[in-house]
Amino acid sequence: MKARVFVMLKTGVLDPQGAAVQHALGALGFDGVNEVRQGKVIELDLADGTSEETIAEMCEKLLANTVIESYRIELL
Amino acid sequence: MKAAVLQFPGSNCDRDMFTALKKAGADVSMVWHKDAELPEGVDIVGVPGGFSYGDYLRCGAIAANSPVLASLKKHVERGGYAFGICNGFQVLTEARLLPGALLRNAGLKYICKTTPLEVATTDSPYTSAYTQGQHIGIPIAHHDGNFTADEDTLDMLEGEGRVAFRYLDNPNGSKRDIAGILSENRRVLGMMPHPERAAEPAHGNEDGKAFFTSLVDALVSA
Numbered sequence: 001m002k003a004r005v006f007v008m009l010k011t012g013v014l015d016p017q018g019a020a021v022q023h024a025l026g027a028l029g030f031d032g033v034n035e036v037r038q039g040k041v042i043e044l045d046l047a048d049g050t051s052e053e054t055i056a057e058m059c060e061k062l063l064a065n066t067v068i069e070s071y072r073i074e075l076l
Numbered sequence: 077m078k079a080a081v082l083q084f085p086g087s088n089c090d091r092d093m094f095t096a097l098k099k100a101g102a103d104v105s106m107v108w109h110k111d112a113e114l115p116e117g118v119d120i121v122g123v124p125g126g127f128s129y130g131d132y133l134r135c136g137a138i139a140a141n142s143p144v145l146a147s148l149k150k151h152v153e154r155g156g157y158a159f160g161i162c163n164g165f166q167v168l169t170e171a172r173l174l175p176g177a178l179l180r181n182a183g184l185k186y187i188c189k190t191t192p193l194e195v196a197t198t199d200s201p202y203t204s205a206y207t208q209g210q211h212i213g214i215p216i217a218h219h220d221g222n223f224t225a226d227e228d229t230l231d232m233l234e235g236e237g238r239v240a241f242r243y244l245d246n247p248n249g250s251k252r253d254i255a256g257i258l259s260e261n262r263r264v265l266g267m268m269p270h271p272e273r274a275a276e277p278a279h280g281n282e283d284g285k286a287f288f289t290s291l292v293d294a295l296v297s298a
Contacts, residue, residue: 065170
């Protein structure tokens with residue numbers, strides 16, 4: 001089985017990389033880009049039957065730093 | 077006083093930290109990241125700067141889950157002393173031994189220069205040889221040194237006098253100009269600037285020397 005984990009900086013945490021991408025899009029002439037937030041996608045190839053709780057534990061312990069990041073798990 | 081300096085693949089300030097501690101009078105040993113136990117009788121553990129495990133995933137994230145960190149956590153729980161400089165600070169926050177986190181610098185650039193700091197408290201084993209409010213110049217060299225924490229945590233750190241050093245000319249966007257912080261029992265410190273790079277005449281700057289002399293004085297008399 002496969003799962004995908006999306007890790008994003010929490011709302012309110014400054015994302016200087018997202019801000020730089022937003023600025024670059026503006027410089028390319030794309031108007032109306034109000035905000036850009038940049039995150040990570042982590043794909044996991046897992047033993048069949050791995051529970052979502054186990055994946056959440058992986059997120060809490062390593063994949064995300066929950067002080068600054070939130071995560072979302074998608075089972076594929 | 078017995079000190080240990082941790083070494084991870086990618087650490088690059090470990091020798092400097094070793095030398096600064098030794099010159100201040102400590103009996104220092106190096107500890108490899110796969111070692112499950114710290115040397116017997118270690119008083120203080122230093123987590124050096126560099127790029128532990130390539131800083132993959134997030135700076136300090138993999139190191140925070142390495143075998144030697146489990147023994148460091150036990151050492152801290154027993155009331156042991158520990159400090160992290162630069163990547164070491166990132167490791168200590170990732171390991172939740174200190175609050176907050178270090179984000180990418182607000183200006184997105186890697187910054188390497190001597191930066192002015194204020195000694196925000198002398199009430200710690202790391203800063204007792206400075207004077208309150210003293211201005212010092214210490215080198216920084218980082219890409220991810222932008223300290224952040226939620227407002228409640230920042231209020232708590234300030235309220236409890238746990239900000240050890242502040243930037244006078246905030247180079248990286250750190251909340252409330254914070255350059256270094258202390259744990260609740262004041263025995264664990266993390267900071268982005270590198271006192272070990274300003275600790276002897278050959279460095280051209282000895283403003284960091286008092287950090288190590290404070291430490292040795294505090295631990296020898298303890």
